[in-house]
Amino acid sequence: MLECVMGRVFLAGAGPGDPELLTLKAARVIAAADVLLYDSLVDPRVVAMARADARLIDVGKRCGKHSASQKEICRLLVAQARTGKLVVRLKGGDPMVFGRATEEMEALQAAGIGFEVIPGVTAATAAAAALHVSLTKRAVARSLHFLVGHGAESGLPAHDWVSLTKSGGTLVVYMGGQTLPGLAAHFIEAGMAPDMPAVAVESASLEGQRILRGTIGSLPGLVLGAKATGPVIVLIGEAMEQSDELDDVLLQVEAEG
Ligand SMILES: C[S@@+](CC[C@H](N)C(=O)[O-])C[C@H]1O[C@@H](n2cnc3c(N)ncnc32)[C@H](O)[C@@H]1O
Structure with a gap:
């Protein structure tokens, strides 16, 4: 009351x-x-x-x-x-x-x-909803990691890049729009395959929502080129791979209005 x-x-x-x-x-x-x-x-x-x-x-x-x-x-x-x-x-x-x-x-x-x-709906789950992908996926992504994308002074936080990469889980980076090139370089150096699926969602749930799909190798360039003005969240991991079948269903749903 x-x-x-x-x-x-x-x-x-x-x-x-x-x-x-x-x-x-x-x-x-x-x-x-x-x-x-x-x-x-x-x-x-x-x-x-x-x-x-x-x-x-x-x-x-x-x-x-x-x-x-x-x-x-x-x-x-x-x-x-x-x-x-x-x-x-x-x-x-x-x-x-x-x-x-x-x-x-x-x-x-x-x-x-x-x-x-x-509690409120966090950006990670709003982004997953926008992407129509689950942050966890049976036998593919068994853990979920929320990371901060920038550190106090250096620009990049001191994450354990190797452990995160080895986890095989979905990595969700908050506040990482600006530092994505450095983050991606650290992950690749730590052993992440450059073609690991990675997606950036700007302004999830809002009218200006934009989705940029790529890989950990290509996403930094895509995000830079997109000149985002809204908040950006980055999702990395095998679970971010969108199946062609689901894409087809979504296109069909959109076409049917
Ligand atoms: C200071 S953090 C706050 C996070 C917030 N407490 C949450 O639970 O979503 C701000 C970061 O959250 C992410 N964020 C918040 N709202 C967002 C949205 N609508 N779309 C995409 N990312 C968002 C961005 O990474 C942004 O830089």
Whole structure:
């Protein structure tokens, strides 16, 4: 019951963009919020679901570029919650996936403020839905790995490229659009076949959604040429190979309207 949670904070997932992909619970707390703090990847149509008199605070975090520092966001969150208002902290996708939720939960906990986390549809599963491929596939991809595509300073994170390559699972790279050439080079150096299927999805679930299919060898060039302006997620692995049969079915479905 929302009446019982005034002064509490909801860390809610806004999903990948399409407002239809919000959970019912997220939609309910957004509509009830006195204060909404949201990242720049949160779709404006989702923000517009807030009450007309709700205070909307754009904390503008995107791909590591902040209009407010993480420290400032935590400070704001705590300050707003202390007023006893219903505060909703809205994050793109799922708050617990590359969303810096830990810092915010720790800040709330340290301030003695109760919070609840509402999961959201993460970009990886939105991309899989767009591609009509399963992220896991029996006897082909038995594990699923979510990776960050850029590191704090070097541009590339220090992943264990060999273990990831040997895993044979599906690798999903968040925030890797810019660093894809370096990521691909590391994977190939670690033993990944250059013709390993790899796909980039820009703006999954949104009108500007674009799909670039290639291999770990060719995808960096394709992504560079595409000059993406929306968020890009990269999926690598055998499971990303789309079967000709499925392609035929999809074409037929599209043709039939
Ligand atoms: C800071 S991370 C946040 C991830 C988010 N918490 C989630 O669960 O999807 C931002 C990255 O998520 C990916 N992303 C988020 N929304 C996306 C979308 N609609 N289409 C493609 N990639 C997306 C991109 O890789 C982007 O750089």
